[in-house]
Amino acid sequence: MALLEVHDLVVEFPTRRGVLTAVDEISLHIDEGEVLGVVGESGAGKSMTGNAIIGLLEPPGRIARGEILLDGRRIDNLPYDQMRTIRGKEIGAIFQDPLTSLNPLYTVGEQLVETIQTHTDMTPTQARARALELLIEVGIPAPERRVDQYPHQFSGGMRQRVVIALALCVNPRLIVADEPTTALDVSIQAQIIALLKRLCSEHGTAVMLVTHDMGVIAETADRVAVMYAGRIAEVGPVKQVVKRARHPYTHGLMGSIPVIGHDADRLTQIEGAMPRLTDIPTGCAFNPRCPQATDRCLRDRPEPMPTEDGQVACWLFEKEAAHV
Amino acid sequence: MSEVMRTEASLSDTTMLEVSNLKRYFDVSRPFLNRVLEGAPRQILKAVNGIDFKIKKGETFSLVGESGCGKSTVARLIVGLYAPTEGKIEFEGRNIGGLSRREMAPLRRRLQMIFQDPYASLNPRWRVRDIIAEPLRAFDLESDEVGIERRVGELLSFVKLTPADGEKFPHEFSGGQRQRISIARALASQPDFLVCDEPTSALDVSVQAQILNLMKDLQREFELTYLFISHNLAVVYHISDRVGVMYLGQLAEVAPATTLFRDPRHPYTRMLLDTIPDLDMTGRQRMPVAGEVPNPITPPSGCSFHPRCPFATDRCKSEAPLPRDLGSEVFVACHGVEENRIPRGPVIDAPPALR
Ligand SMILES: Nc1ncnc2c1ncn2[C@@H]1O[C@H](COP(=O)(O)OP(=O)(O)OP(=O)(O)O)[C@@H](O)[C@H]1O
Ligand SMILES: Nc1ncnc2c1ncn2[C@@H]1O[C@H](COP(=O)(O)OP(=O)(O)O)[C@@H](O)[C@H]1O
Ligand code: SF4
Ligand code: SF4
Ligand SMILES: [Mg+2]
Ligand SMILES: [Mg+2]
Numbered sequence: 172m173a174l175l176e177v178h179d180l181v182v183e184f185p186t187r188r189g190v191l192t193a194v195d196e197i198s199l200h201i202d203e204g205e206v207l208g209v210v211g212e213s214g215a216g217k218s219m220t221g222n223a224i225i226g227l228l229e230p231p232g233r234i235a236r237g238e239i240l241l242d243g244r245r246i247d248n249l250p251y252d253q254m255r256t257i258r259g260k261e262i263g264a265i266f267q268d269p270l271t272s273l274n275p276l277y278t279v280g281e282q283l284v285e286t287i288q289t290h291t292d293m294t295p296t297q298a299r300a301r302a303l304e305l306l307i308e309v310g311i312p313a314p315e316r317r318v319d320q321y322p323h324q325f326s327g328g329m330r331q332r333v334v335i336a337l338a339l340c341v342n343p344r345l346i347v348a349d350e351p352t353t354a355l356d357v358s359i360q361a362q363i364i365a366l367l368k369r370l371c372s373e374h375g376t377a378v379m380l381v382t383h384d385m386g387v388i389a390e391t392a393d394r395v396a397v398m399y400a401g402r403i404a405e406v407g408p409v410k411q412v413v414k415r416a417r418h419p420y421t422h423g424l425m426g427s428i429p430v431i432g433h434d435a436d437r438l439t440q441i442e443g444a445m446p447r448l449t450d451i452p453t454g455c456a457f458n459p460r461c462p463q464a465t466d467r468c469l470r471d472r473p474e475p476m477p478t479e480d481g482q483v484a485c486w487l488f489e490k491e492a493a494h495v
Numbered sequence: 496m497s498e499v500m501r502t503e504a505s506l507s508d509t510t511m512l513e514v515s516n517l518k519r520y521f522d523v524s525r526p527f528l529n530r531v532l533e534g535a536p537r538q539i540l541k542a543v544n545g546i547d548f549k550i551k552k553g554e555t556f557s558l559v560g561e562s563g564c565g566k567s568t569v570a571r572l573i574v575g576l577y578a579p580t581e582g583k584i585e586f587e588g589r590n591i592g593g594l595s596r597r598e599m600a601p602l603r604r605r606l607q608m609i610f611q612d613p614y615a616s617l618n619p620r621w622r623v624r625d626i627i628a629e630p631l632r633a634f635d636l637e638s639d640e641v642g643i644e645r646r647v648g649e650l651l652s653f654v655k656l657t658p659a660d661g662e663k664f665p666h667e668f669s670g671g672q673r674q675r676i677s678i679a680r681a682l683a684s685q686p687d688f689l690v691c692d693e694p695t696s697a698l699d700v701s702v703q704a705q706i707l708n709l710m711k712d713l714q715r716e717f718e719l720t721y722l723f724i725s726h727n728l729a730v731v732y733h734i735s736d737r738v739g740v741m742y743l744g745q746l747a748e749v750a751p752a753t754t755l756f757r758d759p760r761h762p763y764t765r766m767l768l769d770t771i772p773d774l775d776m777t778g779r780q781r782m783p784v785a786g787e788v789p790n791p792i793t794p795p796s797g798c799s800f801h802p803r804c805p806f807a808t809d810r811c812k813s814e815a816p817l818p819r820d821l822g823s824e825v826f827v828a829c830h831g832v833e834e835n836r837i838p839r840g841p842v843i844d845a846p847p848a849l850r
Binding site: 212213326328329356357358359360361362364383384385386387389390413423424426427428429430431432435436437438439440441442444445 | 773785
């Protein structure tokens, strides 16, 4: 059984102009110790999916339909208090801006100790020792000195390390990381990715890694889900998706990324832009930009179809799916 | 194919822009009274601290480096938004550093800039046609309104928008379309030189590809020279003829793009290349990246990269290395390279195209 299962999740936003569907019947799963990358352009619904899983959708956003199960147990309909306990104990969250997870008024050590003590019965001395251990684990130099400093005394990269330490306090089984390196310099990004990879292989933690950066996914993920306009276009093992994409959108996306050493004068270009939520085309949402669209694509929406090693939502693969 | 074009571009040997010993300092001290009362020292941030490079007519020269290394400050110095603290900026042989607004006016038409955030740089209350017509009016480039309208339509079509888009306001466009509008405005005065400061960094990759393709097309069509600024090494590889790698206000290495990525010489360049995610998924081993950029107000002594450099020696800690010409248009500021003790060879497993 998968550690996390999401079935037909729908996330909606009631607005004055009607109800907008930001996530439209998404299903996915993550196994223990697995890194699932969720990739897509801004507005694709990645963060809404992640926030729904950790129970932190901002109102008026709401889960309209579907189920989220952790270890077979439904967590999408729990009261706030119970969900908060799960967030502390079983699911850790890392966001793009580390400052959203840190309290500016408390030292880094105080915040770590507090989180540890909320979820374990360690004494203050034990908790402080554990806090130091965590700071060492995430690679903060001179932790004995740093532990008593405030978040503003840390650089962006160091703050993100502290947030990771906070997420690790209680050995969560799942970490949802939403663009954890997007705000960081490339050299710090590389360090944080290496850290996340090491931690999840050492602790068997499952990670849902949300990012718009295919490079980060290629480095880190076991499997990847490609999102477009609130739906999953394609899911599969990372090598397959990165090197032999099935869905025309993934194909275009991969071609549009400049790669060092690939001497293409022009990059593959997907015309147009992702539709706004208010005007998602009928049929396949990608049809206005798809070079292979047929009449059927304008009319009928493709549902995810099984492939050998994943799923793809595109009519081109109907035959292939029938054989799986 | 692109090899051919790269050589074609470097065939032109006319220097369009030359920067020598360019410096820009910022005074970031506490207010005078605090300094007197608290004995706080005067603090000078050397955002650009003595750099030299040349840009040839028709080429794309890029500056790359991590946040705060001084890329945007160089851009702003070149278009005259900042005056240099020291050094020269020569445009076609004429020093333009620190010219007054009025003295700069005739050059303004020829030197335009595109910014990272296309929204912030477009007046939200103006229709797109007026935004694009503004330089035409300012430089008096069309004789009447009919001419302006015709020219605005033409400019919109250059950037693959339609004349009807001219009637709309900036908020009605997506990020990529707004960047097209700022490019159309920059092209309005028929410039020769465009300074592009992270023009695609705020865009999604599929839209970034559209803009990069457009910029290459326009460069060919209008014989433009680009100073391109980015922290994204793959984008820089794709767009550039030559590249300068900046670290804490100085140039660590300048080299033709293909040389820089195939045979990086400066330890910082090598480290930067090792941070690039491996999209080819070859599983190659890389040098672990260590440390972070130090506080620019109190940069390390000697070579400012020495605290992060695996090859640092005592000399590196005390003496700042100067850029040295290694031939084949490669310039490197590093004692280790001078002393011939930095290992060569590709960090990145060169794909067939580069072997
Ligand atoms: N007007 C200013 N006053 C004081 N300091 C400044 C000013 N402009 C820039 N700086 C400082 O100069 C240094 C270089 O800044 P610059 O904006 O040129 O960096 P950059 O390389 O463009 O970085 P990024 O990649 O983040 O855009 C930074 O430390 C910055 O804080
Ligand atoms: N409060 C809100 N009201 C209306 N729409 C929203 C709200 N928050 C997010 N959305 C929309 O939901 C969609 C998905 O958003 P998000 O999950 O943040 O995208 P991603 O993380 O993939 O960039 C976007 O179109 C966004 O504009
Ligand atoms: S379903 Fe049709 S429009 Fe959609 S991606 Fe497939 S071919 Fe293109
Ligand atoms: S000068 Fe010394 S410290 Fe600086 S990059 Fe070269 S070897 Fe490293
Ligand atoms: Mg997001
Ligand atoms: Mg900048």
